[in-house]
Amino acid sequence: MNADFIKQRNRFKSATMKRIDVSDESYTNVTNILATIAKPFHVRKGEYLQRAGVPATQVHWLASGVARSGFFNRDGVEMTLRFYREGESATTLTDLINGENGQAAVQFLIAETPIHGFTLDWKLACELRAQHEVMQHYHLNIAMAGLQSLAQRAYNCGETSAQERLAAFREEYPGLEARISQRAIASYLGITPQYMSRLRREAEAEATAGEARRA
Incomplete structure (x- = not known):
């Protein structure tokens, strides 16, 4: 079990519990479960956490730093979708799901600042989720929060001025x-x-x- 992962996760407990509406017990239990597969990583500013065109297999949980997700449109122009900060998982869920079948990722994840964090193997995380009901509820809350953010983002892009x-x-x-x-x-x-x-x-x-x- 990765003790440093638990320590770093606990720094963001209150903020995350509020953001995705989970209990202290749920957050603690999920942290302890994920600590069994968490591996530390470091990247410098400008380095990729995930490249478009390569199957996505890892979730990147950030202990410090900022990551950006995006894609290249048909004209080769870089389009930014969102930013991830400390205490969040830098994840492109569709790419992870498609990566299970070896399909290449559409989105990229790049470090906007130096980043320290932990990788979580997607396949192992899915196996743990299947075994633990607390993780199933936890990730459902994450998905709901993500859908709300996506809906607001779509509105901002289509109905508001710069x-x-x-x-x-x-x-x-x-x-x-x-x-x-x-x-x-x-x-x-x-x-x-x-x-x-x-x-x-x-x-x-x-x-x-x-x-x-x-x-």
């Missing part, structure tokens, strides 16, 4: 903007880095004007 999408990004990922590249954020918002710079300048100008009015 300014509103930036505001939604800042609300969903507080503090992340200062840790990652402007290019990555622009890709997530579906705009160019140049337009991203313009949005930031406009936001800063509005904030300055607001402070002047209050003075």
